[in-house]
Amino acid sequence: MSNELNRFSLEDDCHPHLLQLLRIASPIAVLTGAGVSAESGILTFRDAMTGLWANFDPADLATPEAFAKDPATVSRWYDERRCKIAKCQPNAGHFALAKLQAVTIADRRSFALITQNVDRLHQAAGSKDVVELHGTLWLWRCLDCGIEYEERGAAFSSYPLRCACGGSKRPGVVWFGEDLPKHALLTARRAAGSSALFVSIGTSGAVHPAAGLIDVAIQSGARFLEINPQETPYTSKAHWSLRGKSGEILPQLLELAGAE
Numbered sequence: 001m002s003n004e005l006n007r008f009s010l011e012d013d014c015h016p017h018l019l020q021l022l023r024i025a026s027p028i029a030v031l032t033g034a035g036v037s038a039e040s041g042i043l044t045f046r047d048a049m050t051g052l053w054a055n056f057d058p059a060d061l062a063t064p065e066a067f068a069k070d071p072a073t074v075s076r077w078y079d080e081r082r083c084k085i086a087k088c089q090p091n092a093g094h095f096a097l098a099k100l101q102a103v104t105i106a107d108r109r110s111f112a113l114i115t116q117n118v119d120r121l122h123q124a125a126g127s128k129d130v131v132e133l134h135g136t137l138w139l140w141r142c143l144d145c146g147i148e149y150e151e152r153g154a155a156f157s158s159y160p161l162r163c164a165c166g167g168s169k170r171p172g173v174v175w176f177g178e179d180l181p182k183h184a185l186l187t188a189r190r191a192a193g194s195s196a197l198f199v200s201i202g203t204s205g206a207v208h209p210a211a212g213l214i215d216v217a218i219q220s221g222a223r224f225l226e227i228n229p230q231e232t233p234y235t236s237k238a239h240w241s242l243r244g245k246s247g248e249i250l251p252q253l254l255e256l257a258g259a260e
Contacts, residue, residue, distance in 0.1 A: 112131065
């Protein structure tokens with residue numbers, strides 16, 4: 001494909017081929033990153049290192065070794081994140097993606113939503129069968145018996161959280177040095193590899209293997225749309241690159257494509 005980048009204004013000269021693909025392409029695969037949730041007030045991992053946590057390096061709280069060394073501190077950090085995220089609501093970008101999925105499926109076309117986010121705001125907005133590459137803060141897993149618990153209540157009363165068997169429960173997120181969930185990664189790669197249109201939204205393109213899904217899609221012949229406030233390592237490979245917030249761009253894009 002050509003590396004020539006097509007930038008355009010949604011209001012003035014939106015590319016007709018992109019709008020047509022949104023109407024007829026199948027399968028469509030979408031990858032979302034932290035930028036989508038930032039519009040709901042969810043700080044990125046590093047931006048959240050304030051107050052009590054200002055003296056911590058995120059890497060010191062997000063590894064199996066850190067949990068083994070100090071499970072109480074690591075659990076408290078993730079529990080605070082969980083409770084803060086519980087107060088956040090899906091934004092217009094989340095709802096637009098849920099609408100696009102519903103319209104696509106109603107047309108008997110395939111749609112896959114893949115996310116690096118752990119907040120489940122996509123599900124809260126109505127998206128179905130979301131592929132969670134990095135897990136979720138709402139599930140905590142016992143290190144001894146392996147049982148997973150959904151934790152939606154108030155802050156824990158003590159740390160680390162204990163399972164009924166007596167074992168420690170860890171947050172169900174992917175830590176540095178850990179592999180992504182095999183089923184999620186396989187599902188994501190299949191979706192990317194079979195997609196006719198691949199959309200990357202609010203992701204830096206710097207976190208692998210998630211970013212590698214863009215390569216899989218492009219190499220398989222998909223058209224590639226990037227929506228992000230800043231350029232990324234994949235901008236030069238995009239067929240269309242829209243600069244701005246997903247909560248502003250996606251609703252307009254769906255309206256112009258007649259998907260509203």
